[in-house]
Amino acid sequence: GENVEQHPSTLSVQEGDSAVIKCTYSDSASNYFPWYKQELGKRPQLIIDIRSNVGEKKDQRIAVTLNKTAKHFSLHITETQPEDSAVYFCAASDNAGKSTFGDGTTLTVKP
Amino acid sequence: NAGVTQTPKFRILKIGQSMTLQCTQDMNHNYMYWYRQDPGMGLKLIYYSVGAGITDKGEVPNGYNVSRSTTEDFPLRLELAAPSQTSVYFCASSLTGGAEKLFFGSGTQLSVL
Numbered sequence: 001g002e003n004v005e006q007h008p009s010t011l012s013v014q015e016g017d018s019a020v021i022k023c024t025y026s027d028s029a030s031n032y033f034p035w036y037k038q039e040l041g042k043r044p045q046l047i048i049d050i051r052s053n054v055g056e057k058k059d060q061r062i063a064v065t066l067n068k069t070a071k072h073f074s075l076h077i078t079e080t081q082p083e084d085s086a087v088y089f090c091a092a093s094d095n096a097g098k099s100t101f102g103d104g105t106t107l108t109v110k111p
Numbered sequence: 112n113a114g115v116t117q118t119p120k121f122r123i124l125k126i127g128q129s130m131t132l133q134c135t136q137d138m139n140h141n142y143m144y145w146y147r148q149d150p151g152m153g154l155k156l157i158y159y160s161v162g163a164g165i166t167d168k169g170e171v172p173n174g175y176n177v178s179r180s181t182t183e184d185f186p187l188r189l190e191l192a193a194p195s196q197t198s199v200y201f202c203a204s205s206l207t208g209g210a211e212k213l214f215f216g217s218g219t220q221l222s223v224l
Contacts, residue, residue, distance in 0.1 A: 001170065006153075032210035043201060043215040044154070051210050089153055096161065097142045097208030098169065101153035 002027040006102025023090035030092035117216035134202030143185040
C-alpha cells in the first residue's frame with residue numbers, strides 16, 4: 001500500500017518568516033495530494049490541494065509543489081502569522097479517494 | 112447543510128464492551144470513510160464505502176465493523192473494546208472519491224479503560 005513520510009515533525013519560525021513542510025509518497029498510482037490543517041481539538045480542514053497533472057499551485061500565502069518523478073510534494077507558507085500555528089498533514093490519495101496521511105508537522109509561529 | 116455529523120463526541124468504555132459510533136452526512140456524498148487518529152500521529156483508514164451496500168477494509172480494520180444501508184449513514188461498530196482502540200475517530204465523506212477533498216466530522220474521542 002501507499003506510504004507517506006512527512007518532515008519535519010516539528011517546526012518553529014518567527015512571525016513573518018517562511019515555513020516549508022515536505023512529504024514523500026511511494027505509490028505512483030496516487031494522483032491527488034491535499035494538505036490539511038488541524039487546530040487543537042478540531043477536525044482537519046483542507047487548506048490547499050494539487051492534482052498529479054499540475055506542478056505547482058498557489059493560494060495567497062500558501063503554495064504547494066509536486067515532483068511526480070521524485071514522488072515528493074511540499075507545502076510553502078510565506079509571511080507566517082501566529083494563527084498559522086497548528087498541525088499540518090499531507091496526504092496522498094488514489095482513485096477510490098482513499099487517503100494515506102503523513103504523521104503531521106506541528107508548526108509554531110512565534111510573535 | 113449540517114455536513115458530516117458524528118455522535119457521540121466523547122465516550123468511555125470498559126474493556127470488552129461494545130458500541131456504535133454514528134456518522135451521517137446530508138451532502139448526498141457517495142464515498143464515506145472512517146479514520147482513527149492516535150496522539151501525535153496522522154489519520155489511519157479503518158473502513159470506507161463507495162456507496163450504499165458497498166464497504167471495504169482500509170489500513171487498520173481489525174476490531175471494527177461497518178455497514179452502509181443508506182447513502183447518508185455509515186456507522187462504525189466496536190464489538191469487544193480493547194485499550195488499543197483508545198483514539199479519536201473521524202468520519203469523512205466526499206462526493207465521488209478520487210481527486211476530491213474530504214469533509215470531516217467533528218470527531219469522537221473514545222477511551223477504553
